[in-house]
Amino acid sequence: MDAVTASAQPPVRLAAVRKTYGKGGGAVTALDGVTVDFPAGTFTAVMGPSGSGKSTLLHCAAGLDAPTSGEVALAGTPLTGLDETRLTVLRRDRVAFVFQSFNLMPALNVWQNVTLPDLLAGRRTDKRWATEVIERVGLRDRLRHRPAELSGGQQQRVAIARALAARPAVTFADEPTGALDTRTAAEVLGLMRHLADTGQTIVMVTHDPVAASYADNVLFLVDGRIVDELARPRAAAVAERLARVGTTVEGAL
Incomplete structure (x- = not known):
């Protein structure tokens, strides 16, 4: 693929992605034929009930887990067939992660x-x-502190600052503000919103309708499938749609 063609591709693309854990009668399908593009300069929130496949979607899209079938392309590069060395270099150079484990x-x-x-x-x-990002996440007075000298919320802020300071093509975030106070969470989400507006692609799993309201689009997953989406979301509308999805799941049990 030439540079022009690669640049025209969405930074993240999933095509008919399935992910199954286990075999035979004990097999569990975490993703069931998901097809979705995450265009450049967009901020997408992924929501759904517990066990709906949100984190699996994030891990497959980021190249941290290989799908059972289907195709994933990241930063214009198909991941199928990449060895671990090439995949590591691709993630290092083009991708940032903010997960629930801080990995500091x-x-x-x-x-x-x-x-x-x-x-x-x-x-x-x-x-x-880097200094601006550190200040925005409220760590200006903690520059010389090591992780053991920080609270859990402060460690999460470091992880967020590390991801955003690198200005990657794509940032994947799994509940990035779950351990933060309301004010710091708003600062972080505002910074992520700003980065999307300047061309970065952000994919965020969250359970919080307020956090999702910073996104351009919200995807709702149920049983490994995208069942709904909401553009230009407001917190109240996200909460209402999420409740509807949850009711549908309960009714199917």
Whole structure:
């Protein structure tokens, strides 16, 4: 694929993706033929009941888990057939992650953890931008602190700052504000909204209608399928739609 064609592709594309765990009668289908594009410069929230496949969708889209069938393309590169070395380089150079496990380096302080992706990729750190991101997540006074000296919420802020400071093509976030206070969560979501407006693609799993209201579009998953979506969401509308999806699931049991 040439550079022009690659640049025209959505940064994240899933085509007929299925993910099944186990075999035979004990097999569980986490994703059931999901097809979706996440265009450049968009912020998408993924919501649904517990066990609906949200995290599996995120992991397959990010190349952290291989689908049982179907195709995933990330930053214009099909993931099928990539060896682990090439996949690691692709994720390192083009993708950032904010998951519920912070994955911070315990021997490094806040500044070093935030700028670690640049060091690993051989890039020069944009110190002004890194400083702004750290300030926006409320860690200006914690630059020299190591993870063990921080609360759980502060560690999550470091993980968020690390992802956003690298200015990746795509950021995948799994409940990124779940451990944050309301004010800091709003700051972080506003920053993510700003980055999407400047061309970054953000895919976020959340259970919070307020967090989802910062997105351009909300996808609702049930039993591994996208069953609904909501554009230009408002928190009240998201909550109403989520309740409707939950009622549908309960009625099917």
